[in-house]
Amino acid sequence: MRELFVCLCEDRRDKQHLFLCFSPHTFIEAVVMRLLSSSERGASSSCLTLAFLMLLLCCHITSTLSQKSESALTVVENMEGGEGASSDDDGDEVTIDEDEEEGDLEVVQPTEEWQTLKPGQAVPAGSHVRLNLQTGQREVRLGEEQLKYWTQEHREEKEITSSFSPDELKKAMKKIKEDLKPASRDTEQQDSVSSQFRPLEELKRDMAQLDLLVETDVQIMRRLLDQFNSSNSTVQQRLSILLELEYLVHQVDNAQTLCSMGGLKLILEGLNSTDFRLQESSALVLGSALSSNPVVQVKAVESGALQTLLTVLATSQAHSVKKKVLFAVASLLRHFPFAQHHFLSHGGLQVLSELFRADGRGALRTRIVTMLYDMISEKELISQAGLDPALDASHEERVRQYSKVSLQGELLEEGWCSLVPQLLESSDHDCREKALRALLAMAPVCLEQYRSDRSLLGSLVSLRDQYQDMVQSEMILGEENGYFAEIVDLIDALKVKMTV
Template identity: 60%
Template sequence: MLILRTMQNKRICTLGVIITIWIFSLHLVRAYDVKSPTALTIKDSPDDLNRDEESQLHDDDDEDLEVFRPTDKWQTLKPGQAVPAGSHVRLNLQTGQREVKLGEEERLKYLRDGNGPGTINVQNPSFTSQELKEALKKFKEGLDDSADTKQEEDAVRAQFRSMEELKKDMAALDMLVETDVQVMRRLLNQFNDTNSTTEEKVTALHDLEYLVHQVDNAQNLVSMGGMQLVVNALNNTDIRLQESAAFVLGSAVSSNPSVQVEAVEGGALQKLLTLLATQRPMMVKKKVLFAVASLLRHFPFAQSHFLKLGGAQVLSELFQTTGADALRVRIITILYDMIIEKELISQVGMDLIPDSSHQERLRQYAKVSLLPVLVEQGWCNLVPELLASPEHDWREKALRTLLAMMAQCQTQFKQNPTLIYSLNELQIQYRELVLTEHDVGEEDGYFGEILALVDSMMVKLQ
């Protein structure tokens, strides 16, 4: 019996252990099935993980964050508020607060949906009282924006003045805009005023010279009687007025035939030659030569009148004056231009169908017998003197003038040993200079042109 009871007790203990293990297993399985904040959950798929995270974030936003609904105006963002994607956020440096408004795409959608200032959603014809109040509020905000815009426009407009205001200010400052004619009339009045000082008259002539470069202004000078005032000023005893008047005259007649006629008929050429033939400072004679050259250029009537007044003789005496080296090249240029003009007009006449105007120019140039006068007054021996100058420009102009005079001066050139010697020396010198030009890659340089002129002279004198 004892043995049997002992065996029964062992069975009861074994059954209790089994039941205890089974109950513990049930609790363990339940623990795995229940989620806890600290439980580690393993997902089989990344998609399931993303869905759970998005769901958790969405739940957190709905529970913890207040979503701010921006409009198309900047509004202050409170702490803890979230904004929709695509919104513009900025930091107001004055207040230190963040501000937000709709992005461009959202703003357009906002306006299309009838949420903009002063708009009503026409897709929903039924409106509540609250909706009408909101619409009226937004409409008033739109009016306030328009008022602000108008204020900005007024502020910008206030920075500028109207033309009427400018005219009043200029009139108050005596700075009314003048036309060229008005300026010229004022300058002529200043020059002709007996109360004006010499300095004021010189200033008026300088300002006038700047204006008469234009063809119309030079012609207006004639019509206003100013040309005669300028010509008469050449006789003034003050050398500053003589110089300035010659400068104005030369600028006015340059390439202006109608003004050239008025100047010649007004006695300008005779007065200019008088200044060249008498004792005058070099600065005066330079301006006078400029006026003579401008008056004679392309004007055969003036050239003929120049020869009748003894202009070639006046230039010859000036050429030989001691200390007049700076004027020599100017004188040679005047003579060369007169010779070439006549030759060119004759050559052009052979290629063109003659008309009345061209025939008249040929007739006028036929009256200009310059070369015989130059031979008679010794220019065949005067021009070669410029070849002794160290200036290449002077030599070039002298050679061109000698070639232009060759038809009338060839015999005298051949009998001038100084000329032959100078040409030989120049030929040697410029051949070396041409080689120097070739070394630096200049095949048709300036020295080559001068050498060609020297070679032409040598050929014609053989």
């Protein structure tokens, strides 16, 4: 013990470090021996030395009790209950604090990768610990045995999670059995629905008590026709009846049923009325019933509806009546070559040409030109090559009927080659578009007159410049193939035909 104390006194460069390496008991014994050996030097020197050494002892004891060594590493019990020592890769000794309580420590769970240990952290027994010489920090990972067991346990857990427990299988089978009972489920659903709604018989009884009558469309139309034919009905009542009929005849079956009830005759009588309001409403009902309904178209021609409509067009003075009658005529002629043939033979184009010249506002002109364009296009489409007769059994009959419609010759005789270009003077884009399409359709017949008409060529040049600017505006907005570009294409196509 004296030799240790001598080393302590002689090593003055690292005196504090060497003091701290001794335990408190060893340090006290060394101090006593130092005092005994220095008694010969004098009392003052001994007292001063004793006080200084006691001060160092108190500081050492205080720091030892209040702080832990940062280099100390605590090993806790692993989950299997085994103990093991940890070692560094570089061979440094690891201090184990046996007095530490596991509950007060933060236990690090090692993985396959190295993790940095912070001061005060503990590791499970069997972990692999090393000192990183580059960073000066301690690192930990799973030991070889732990890694082998961890991999095996992980694999077993994965296999377990991929299977089903007996309880889960029982629940799944129970659910399948419940799903295989649609009768009970449907019964429950029906019961829930029936609880929300009342039976039909009960509703009928309640309506009968309230004097309410549930009518079908057929019953409604029958009642309306009886009221319309009654001598006691006023003009206003008949207008209301026609309004209800117009709503009903949009359905194909209702329109055909109305004709079978004799309703077509009453509508034609309304066209011959002296009241322009009845004429307008009757024409609207007739046009709605004729739209895309071949059965009604045939019955209308057989009933003389075409002659009645042309008479109203030629004699009526009301603009609204002519507008609705043109709608009915267009509905009657569309895709019906037999009616188109009768239309031409009864002077239909002449009536339209007079109406075209008399119309100053231009609204009727656009309707007339559109109807003529549709008639020309239908004939060209039905007679063009490439159609398969096997797809349509009535194709040959349609071709034969359209061959009797000499529309182009009638257009040339009635002066339509010079009437249609007048629509280009309109400021309405739709009107100009319809006129350009009609001019292109009539080009095989009217081409010579187009070339001799200088005003037509000037109008086309002016319109192209105007619409070209609009096309540039469309392209700026991201519309490369817009509406105005289509009009420019129509103008260019017509100019090509005129210059060839």
